[in-house]
Amino acid sequence: MNIETSLxxxxxxxxxKCDYCDFYSVPVSSxxxxxxxxxxxxxxxxxxxxxxxxxxxxxxxxxxxxGTPSILGPERILRLTKNILRIISRYAAMQPKExxxxxNPEFISKAFLEAVLEGCxxxxxxxxxxxxxxxxxxxxxxxxDETKLEDSLSLAKEFFPEFFSVDLISGLPFQSDKILLDDxxxxxxYSTSHVSLYALTVEPGTPLxxxxxxxxxxxxxxxxxxxxxxxxxxxxxxxxxxSQYEVSNFCKPGKESLHNIRYxxxxxxxxxxxxxxxxxxxxxxxxxxxTIPANVDAWLAAGGIENPDYGFxxxxxxxxxxxxxxxxxxxxxxxxxxxxxxxxxxxxxKNIRDLIPxxxxxxxxxxxxxxxALNKEGLLILNSFLVDTFRELSLQ
Numbered sequence: 594m595n596i597e598t599s600l601x602x603x604x605x606x607x608x609x610k611c612d613y614c615d616f617y618s619v620p621v622s623s624x625x626x627x628x629x630x631x632x633x634x635x636x637x638x639x640x641x642x643x644x645x646x647x648x649x650x651x652x653x654x655x656x657x658x659x660g661t662p663s664i665l666g667p668e669r670i671l672r673l674t675k676n677i678l679r680i681i682s683r684y685a686a687m688q689p690k691e692x693x694x695x696x697n698p699e700f701i702s703k704a705f706l707e708a709v710l711e712g713c714x715x716x717x718x719x720x721x722x723x724x725x726x727x728x729x730x731x732x733x734x735x736x737x738d739e740t741k742l743e744d745s746l747s748l749a750k751e752f753f754p755e756f757f758s759v760d761l762i763s764g765l766p767f768q769s770d771k772i773l774l775d776d777x778x779x780x781x782x783y784s785t786s787h788v789s790l791y792a793l794t795v796e797p798g799t800p801l802x803x804x805x806x807x808x809x810x811x812x813x814x815x816x817x818x819x820x821x822x823x824x825x826x827x828x829x830x831x832x833x834x835x836s837q838y839e840v841s842n843f844c845k846p847g848k849e850s851l852h853n854i855r856y857x858x859x860x861x862x863x864x865x866x867x868x869x870x871x872x873x874x875x876x877x878x879x880x881x882x883x884t885i886p887a888n889v890d891a892w893l894a895a896g897g898i899e900n901p902d903y904g905f906x907x908x909x910x911x912x913x914x915x916x917x918x919x920x921x922x923x924x925x926x927x928x929x930x931x932x933x934x935x936x937x938x939x940x941x942x943k944n945i946r947d948l949i950p951x952x953x954x955x956x957x958x959x960x961x962x963x964x965x966a967l968n969k970e971g972l973l974i975l976n977s978f979l980v981d982t983f984r985e986l987s988l989q
């Protein structure tokens with residue numbers, strides 16, 4: 594096929610599941626769990642098959658996420674990254690510009706960071722969420738030792754002085770403005786170049802949702818307070834020189850996540866591992882999305898995807914034009930640059946302004962003057978903007 598595509602590698606194992614998490618994950622009680630070695634073996638087998646099918650001429654970014662990829666430990670993560678690069682080099686002449694690995698503080702060590710550097714990883718994403726032990730424990734977040742959190746950041750600064758990212762959450766239980774701003778100040782002490790500041794979302798079916806349903810004190814929770822808390826965090830990050838370039842993402846100049854930008858621009862990405870989903874959108878041809886079933890044990894038993902002996906197949910979804918247009922707006926308007934107009938015009942032979950003129954007129958004060966994109970205040974009303982966008986599309 595010889596396409597340009599990014600590559601997402603999913604590692605769903607976790608030492609413990611946070612109460613707010615609704616992603617597919619599998620608990621691992623020991624780092625010696627034999628599934629971990631087997632998992633890497635099958636991932637590499639699937640990578641071989643996938644690359645042989647699509648023959649990508651260029652893979653600009655690789656993202657190893659989870660779950661907790663750092664739970665693989667130094668030897669496994671090195672074997673995974675080195676062999677992925679070996680496999681893709683058959684068709685991709687250039688090495689990926691960005692290779693990211695997610696890591697949780699409790700698994701960050703010198704040995705681990707030496708291994709990811711040896712595997713050509715050049716971007717680290719650390720899930721801190723908060724330094725406040727009471728807030729972390731309230732949502733069952735593993736690794737509440739503040740000293741270990743700070744040690745992990747110190748090592749990240751040493752091994753990735755130019756490019757590491759930190760995840761923080763606003764709206765956690767027992768979190769005040771001061772606690773969130775202290776979290777941000779502490780992270781910035783370690784010269785991180787990128788921060789993802791997520792507002793806590795209570796997802797249906799999670800332990801946190803059950804807690805909120807039955808905890809009488811939740812009646813005192815005020816959505817305006819939660820919004821103001823996040824806004825205080827946003828302002829602190831921007832004051833420190835990290836600009837908002839997406840709804841929840843902030844960075845120093847030139848330190849954006851190239852991999853995530855490809856999602857927001859709706860460019861091709863392949864994906865591997867249980868629960869992972871890839872999307873291919875040819876310039877001329879039928880776009881489709883595949884999703885690997887969220888079942889580690891079945892995937893391991895089958896030896897990867899598309900094993901007829903086990904009946905383990907990815908789910909294939911064809912994407913029609915209107916679905917792709919909606920997703921292009923859904924993802925594109927999250928990004929400070931807005932949807933990619935050139936790509937949109939090539940892909941659909943249509944102009945964005947011609948498709949949603951009334952929506953753009955209604956929300957013009959929330960649009961940037963020099964580009965078809967929401968401004969900083971516009972990102973706060975993204976959902977309302979999209980509701981009007983989809984309503985206008987449905988009338989055509």
